[in-house]
Amino acid sequence: MRALKITKISLLVSVLFISTSFINACSLAPELKTPEVPVAQNYKETAPWMPARPADELSRGPWWKLFADPQLDDLQQKLITNNPDLAAAVAHYKQAQAYSDQLRSGLFPSLTGNANAQRNRQSDNKPLRGSASNSEYSSYTIGVQAxxxxxxxxxxxxxxxxxxxxxxxxxxxxxxxxLSLQAQLAENYVILRGLDKQIALLKDTVAANQKSLDLTKARHDGGIAPGLDVARAQTQRDTAQSQVEQALAQRAITEHAIAALVGVSVSSFSIAITTAEIPVPEIPLGVPSDLLQRRPDIAAAQRRVAADNASIGVARAAFFPSLTLSGIIGFQSDTAGNWIAAPNTFWSIGPSLLLNLFDAGKRKAQVKQAEAALDESGARYRSVVLSAFQQVEDNLALLNHYKLAADFQQSAAAAAQKSLDFALSRYRAGAASYLEVATSQALTLQTQRDSLDLNTRQLRASIQLIRALGGGWSGS
Incomplete structure (x- = not known):
């Protein structure tokens, strides 16, 4: 009997598949077209480029290694392991993948098994009830439905x-x-290291200003310098010390941001101060155009266009009848003994057709909604691509001009230092007032701080360019 049951179930499933092979299916979704975006032939700043297509599966690699900092490498690994926002994004992707798998199951027949054992009582006044039928009876059923x-x-x-x-x-x-979190971490890290250099410079300035204060006090005690010189020297020293504390406060905030990114407690996290140089990566003369294609946000926008395009086909299909093939086979008896036997077999097979005849314009509105959603996703795709091109151009421009600015700023800092040296010599010789020294000190400190700030801005622009290109310059 079990062999007979298995044979009938197999026959039932085979009939369902064979029946569909004689039916020509047609899609009601429009032809998928990627929205056109106006593009230039070349980067305005440097390299050639071309329209983006999804190639985000290409490896981005550990692009932060371009900055040759082992501690940054370690922090990036901690971010991948511990960052809660990244973990949430992973969970969201898993949900979307699971939902996709649920939809895919609709391509295959569904098999449902059922079994029940019941004791029933009929109403004495049940319509069409036979006079010989019992008021109470048992029902034992087991079957499979496809x-x-x-x-x-x-x-x-x-x-x-x-x-x-x-x-x-x-x-x-x-x-x-x-990519966004990795870039944010790298940017915070170079800001932190820039503040380390600022703090070291300011502390050196405090020490130098203290020596100047001691000099003015000695000259004042000797009756050579007025008290005004002492007051100015003390102002310079205290101002520099105040700037040290302000820089330390900014460093603490930046360190806290890094702790949050790597998913550790702010109270137990610290990064030692160091003034080691972080190199600014050299930009290739020709940035490969295919790197811009790897931007994941462009890929996501294009795939949402594809999803909305397919949804139009789903909405249009609602105007046509749906055909379902169904079949059921099993055993049913009014006694528990010798339940599964050939005389107790029942089965049913056949198609069913469902067509919505009137819905007050609901299906038409659903098609319009799907078409509007496609228009929206197409517009968002164009916006993302144009924004990507802008970001690349922006950061190329920043790097190009920051490089020239840094050269001039270093020259200005060197000249300011010479001016300070001359002013101190003249002051010691009694040929100048301390106002000249104070002015030179302020100018020298400002030019040196501006030079350090430009270096940090160059590093940040490099990171943002890497982010704009989808992560790194190596496309293989």
Whole structure:
């Protein structure tokens, strides 16, 4: 009997599949077209480029190693392991992937097993009740039911396509979050190291100003210098000390931000001060155009266009009838003994057709909604691509001009230092007032701080360019 049951179930499933092979399915989704974006032939600042297409599966690699800092490498690894925002993005992608798998199941027949054992009582006044039928009876049933929707208009296929594209967009969103967090961490780190250099410079300035204060006090005690010189010297020293404390406060805030990014307690996290140089990566003369194609946000936007395009096919299919093939086979008896036997077999197989005849314009409105969603996702795609091109150009311009500015700023700092040396010599010789020294000290400190700030801005622009290119300059 068990062999007979298995044979009938297999026959039932085979009939469902064979029936669909004689039906020509057609898709009601429009042809997928990537929205056009106006592009230039070359970067305005340097390298050639071309329209973006999703290639975000290419390896981005540990791009932060360009900055040759082992501690930054270690922090990036901690971010990948511990950052809660990244963990949330991973969970969101898993949800989208699971939903896509749910939709994909609609391409296959569903098999449902059921079994029940019941004791029933009929109403004495049940219509058409036979006079010989018992008021109370037992029912024992076991069976398997198969259902399969024939995808005449590719409603199910378009649902699957939309779900797959949405899942791929969620995966690209995950990569976008990962890249954004990595860039944010790298940027905070170079800001921190820039503040370390500022603090070291300010502390040296405090020490130098203290020596100047001691000099003015000695000259004042000897009756050579007025008290005004002492007051000015003390003002210079105290101002520099105040700037040290302000820089330390900014450093603490930046360190706290890094702790949050790597997912550790702010209270137990610290980074030792160091003035080691972080090199500004050299930009290749020709940035490969395919790197811009790897931006995950562009890939996500294009895949959402694909998802909304497929959703139009789903909405249009609602105007046409849906065909479902169903079948059931099992055993049923009114006694528990010798329940599963050939005389107790029952089965049923056949198609069912469902067509919505009137819905007061609901389906038409759903099609319009789907078409409007496609227009929206297309506009967002164009916006993302144009923004990506702008970000690349912005950071190329910053790097180009910051490089020239840094050269001039270093020259200015050197000249200011010479001016200070001359002013101190003249003051010691009694040929100048301390106002000349104080002015030179303030100018020298400002030019040196501006030089350090430009170096930090160059590093930050490099990081933002890497982010704008989708992560790194190596495309293989």
């Amino acid at each position: 259902d399969y929707e024939v995808d005449l208009w590719q409603r199910v296929s378009n649902q699957v396509s939309a779900g797959k594209a949405t899942a791929e967009a969620a995966q690209a969103d995950l990569e976008s979050v990962r």
